[in-house]
Amino acid sequence: MTTVFLAAQAGGNGGGMSMLIMMVALFAIMWFFMIRPQQKKQKEIQKFQNSLAEGMSVVTGGGIYGTVKKVDIASGIVEVEIAKGVTIRVDKGYVFKDAAANQPAAK
Numbered sequence: 001m002t003t004v005f006l007a008a009q010a011g012g013n014g015g016g017m018s019m020l021i022m023m024v025a026l027f028a029i030m031w032f033f034m035i036r037p038q039q040k041k042q043k044e045i046q047k048f049q050n051s052l053a054e055g056m057s058v059v060t061g062g063g064i065y066g067t068v069k070k071v072d073i074a075s076g077i078v079e080v081e082i083a084k085g086v087t088i089r090v091d092k093g094y095v096f097k098d099a100a101a102n103q104p105a106a107k
Contacts, residue, residue, distance in 0.1 A: 048097050052078060061094035068095075 066080035
């Protein structure tokens, strides 16, 4: 009975260090699978928003599809044509890439 008690008592001494190592490993895994890809995606969106030009197909943050008609870099406003003769003004931060425009048409 005493040998079981001594073995259990000896095994508990290194628990603090192994717990710290596990927490660091968990954070590293979370960073590689969650935070890092999100940062890469955010940089890609920022790069696209900075390269906006007339004639590009875009989607606004509200889900409105259209074509860029004018980009005002100083104020950060983009004019998007959503129908023939209908343009709206949208903040540059709410304009995203049109994924459907990059895909080939289905046959």
